[in-house]
Amino acid sequence: MIARASQLFLPTLRDDPADAEAVSHKLLVRGGFIRQVAGGLWTFMPLGWRVHRKVEQIVREELDAFGSQEMLMPVLTPAELWEATGRISIPELFRLKDRAGRDYVLPLTHEETVAFHGREIQSYKDLPQIWYHFQTKDRDEPRPRGGLLRLREFIMKDAYSFDRDEAGLDQSFRKHSVAYARIFERCGIEAHEVAAESGMMGGSGSRDFLAPSGSGENTLVTCENGDYAADLEIALGRPSPPDFPEELAEPQAVETPGQRTIEGVSQFLGIDPRATAKAMPVVADGRLVLALVRGDDRLNEMKLLEALGEDFRPAEQEEIRQAFGASGGSIGPVGASAEVIADEALREGQYVVGANRDDVHLRGVQAGRDYEPRFADLREIREGDACPECGGHLHLQVAIEVGHIFKLETQYSAPLGATFLDEDGSEKVLVMGSYGIGPARIMAAAVEQNHDEQGIVWPRSITPYDVHVVALPGVEEQAAAAAQELDAAGADVLLDDRDQRAGEKFADADLIGCPLRVTVGKKTLDDGAVDVRDRESGEEGRVPIGELRGVV
RNA sequence: CGGGACGUAGCGCAGCCUGGUUAGCGCGCCUGCUUUGGGAGCAGGAGGCCGGCGGUUCGAAUCCGCCCGUCCCGACCA
Numbered sequence: 069m070i071a072r073a074s075q076l077f078l079p080t081l082r083d084d085p086a087d088a089e090a091v092s093h094k095l096l097v098r099g100g101f102i103r104q105v106a107g108g109l110w111t112f113m114p115l116g117w118r119v120h121r122k123v124e125q126i127v128r129e130e131l132d133a134f135g136s137q138e139m140l141m142p143v144l145t146p147a148e149l150w151e152a153t154g155r156i157s158i159p160e161l162f163r164l165k166d167r168a169g170r171d172y173v174l175p176l177t178h179e180e181t182v183a184f185h186g187r188e189i190q191s192y193k194d195l196p197q198i199w200y201h202f203q204t205k206d207r208d209e210p211r212p213r214g215g216l217l218r219l220r221e222f223i224m225k226d227a228y229s230f231d232r233d234e235a236g237l238d239q240s241f242r243k244h245s246v247a248y249a250r251i252f253e254r255c256g257i258e259a260h261e262v263a264a265e266s267g268m269m270g271g272s273g274s275r276d277f278l279a280p281s282g283s284g285e286n287t288l289v290t291c292e293n294g295d296y297a298a299d300l301e302i303a304l305g306r307p308s309p310p311d312f313p314e315e316l317a318e319p320q321a322v323e324t325p326g327q328r329t330i331e332g333v334s335q336f337l338g339i340d341p342r343a344t345a346k347a348m349p350v351v352a353d354g355r356l357v358l359a360l361v362r363g364d365d366r367l368n369e370m371k372l373l374e375a376l377g378e379d380f381r382p383a384e385q386e387e388i389r390q391a392f393g394a395s396g397g398s399i400g401p402v403g404a405s406a407e408v409i410a411d412e413a414l415r416e417g418q419y420v421v422g423a424n425r426d427d428v429h430l431r432g433v434q435a436g437r438d439y440e441p442r443f444a445d446l447r448e449i450r451e452g453d454a455c456p457e458c459g460g461h462l463h464l465q466v467a468i469e470v471g472h473i474f475k476l477e478t479q480y481s482a483p484l485g486a487t488f489l490d491e492d493g494s495e496k497v498l499v500m501g502s503y504g505i506g507p508a509r510i511m512a513a514a515v516e517q518n519h520d521e522q523g524i525v526w527p528r529s530i531t532p533y534d535v536h537v538v539a540l541p542g543v544e545e546q547a548a549a550a551a552q553e554l555d556a557a558g559a560d561v562l563l564d565d566r567d568q569r570a571g572e573k574f575a576d577a578d579l580i581g582c583p584l585r586v587t588v589g590k591k592t593l594d595d596g597a598v599d600v601r602d603r604e605s606g607e608e609g610r611v612p613i614g615e616l617r618g619v620v
Numbered sequence: 621c622g623g624g625a626c627g628u629a630g631c632g633c634a635g636c637c638u639g640g641u642u643a644g645c646g647c648g649c650c651u652g653c654u655u656u657g658g659g660a661g662c663a664g665g666a667g668g669c670c671g672g673c674g675g676u677u678c679g680a681a682u683c684c685g686c687c688c689g690u691c692c693c694g695a696c697c698a
Contacts, residue, residue, distance in 0.1 A: 079631095081632090082632085082648080082659070083632045083647075084632085086690095087690060087691045088691085089691075089692070160697070207698090210621075210696055211697090469698095540656080568659085569657095569659070569660065572658085578658090
């Protein structure tokens with residue numbers, strides 16, 4: 069088909085929107101793909117919707133390929149279903165009433181509804197079943213952000229599997245994992261499958277698909293040797309070993325006037341910051357606890373929370389002075405009148421720590437000898453940590469979660485009474501899995517991963533149009549002829565027939581980012597050939613109009 | 621929900637601190653002429669409850685209070 073730019077609703081912007089941070093946010097708005105209606109609520113304009121539908125179609129094909137069945141479940145959902153599973157109390161859930169006062173919810177996902185339908189499955193002979201739909205999800209997000217990165221309303225492809233048992237679930241899970249890898253590859257984005265937290269979905273296992281990106285809410289940890297990938301929140305990594313100074317038979321006090329930071333202390337003493345330890349005093353349940361991590365590490369508060377088993381807050385100046393007799397920058401574990409929890413990295417070796425006297429530190433302090441800590445994993449994984457598989461360097465990247473798959477087991481089918489009769493005549497609860505993909509996030513990831521200074525560089529598979537034909541003044545007929553040639557070859561063509569200057573049209577073409585640009589201009593009048601330019605490489609060549617179908 | 625920033629024309633911004641007549645600039649938009657292979661030039665023009673409400677004042681875009689909205693960091697997050 070041929071779309072004429074002169075008639076399209078395609079408002080491109082010269083400047084970045086003032087409230088945009090993420091590249092995908094800026095470029096999708098500037099390119100006329102999306103517009104914001106309110107916080108977290110976005111309209112897909114004609115071009116944006118074309119991309120969304122192309123992503124959907126790829127997802128659809130890959131799911132259908134292994135026997136998944138597309139259907140459509142309603143958004144408006146009776147609250148009873150959510151009361152049954154207890155998810156009615158999730159804060160993000162939108163609730164509403166009809167005129168008769170009946171309660172409804174706008175689903176976060178459709179587990180309840182799909183389990184409701186699962187009740188119609190009677191026999192093991194009907195299993196397995198895999199159902200999916202593309203449907204609107206609403207979430208009362210506390211903080212939408214980044215254009216399409218976190219929305220309050222969005223379309224999700226959510227799929228659900230029903231199996232007889234664990235083994236069946238494993239297979240359904242595996243099939244999705246394989247299909248997802250194909251989907252992301254076909255969409256032209258890099259995504260890594262990693263172990264993930266199950267969050268509110270519950271269940272026995274879940275895996276994330278993370279697409280590295282300039283902006284995102286997750287952090288992907290990968291090994292340089294390609295044998296390890298994980299979400300930062302659960303990643304394992306070993307700190308690089310410190311250059312320890314000479315061992316000491318016992319701790320030795322040294323004056324460190326004015327040195328309150330790890331940087332300052334290690335520079336002043338001329339030692340590796342990795343051979344120091346820093347102490348974070350916190351108050352949990354009214355008692356003081358000293359959390360100890362290596363000087364170059366950061367304390368992961370989630371991990372400390374887990375280690376403590378209860379909520380905590382940072383200790384205040386006054387509490388610190390009272391308990392340690394020194395201020396925050398000079399405290400340490402030796403002789404401290406508080407419980408000490410030390411990071412695993414501090415098990416071996418001698419470290420420099422605060423002496424609990426202002427402007428004094430202790431050299432050669434050794435866990436187990438000079439103080440008795442409880443050890444726990446407290447440190448945040450960092451760039452350059454050693455891979456738990458091979459010891460290679462770990463690399464951290466900001467990433468977008470583009471897909472997430474869960475083993476739900478019977479968490480939803482049991483409360484909703486979705487059972488079947490097994491081969492032996494016994495009634496069993498259906499074993500479920502759920503599998504989500506966000507097409508809008510794939511769009512965002514595709515832009516994050518494929519753009520340059522001028523604009524978007526769409527992967528061919530999800531581009532709004534295959535070819536962007538720029539018609540320059542005086543050769544309108546030849547431009548239309550070129551567009552028709554391309555159309556005849558099966559390409560979707562955007563024909564820029566607007567009454568604009570060449571520079572403006574070129575700039576818009578670069579911004580919008582179709583893979584091929586065909587320029588029809590003066591030279592065309594001479595020899596009947598047009599300029600064909602590859603958006604990604606910038607390579608340009610002349611092709612006779614009659615031979616254009618060969619380029620697509 | 622905690623911290624921060626912002627809200628003035630379709631978009632990007634100045635003006636506000638130090639109140640004072642018709643509220644400015646760039647881009648875009650409309651009309652005409654000239655231009656036309658990388659965001660043209662000239663001339664003319666349209667477009668604003670200065671986020672909302674209340675207060676102070678002779679007078680408020682400007683000062684004060686409350687509210688709403690948007691973005692960023694954190695918390696949270698399928």
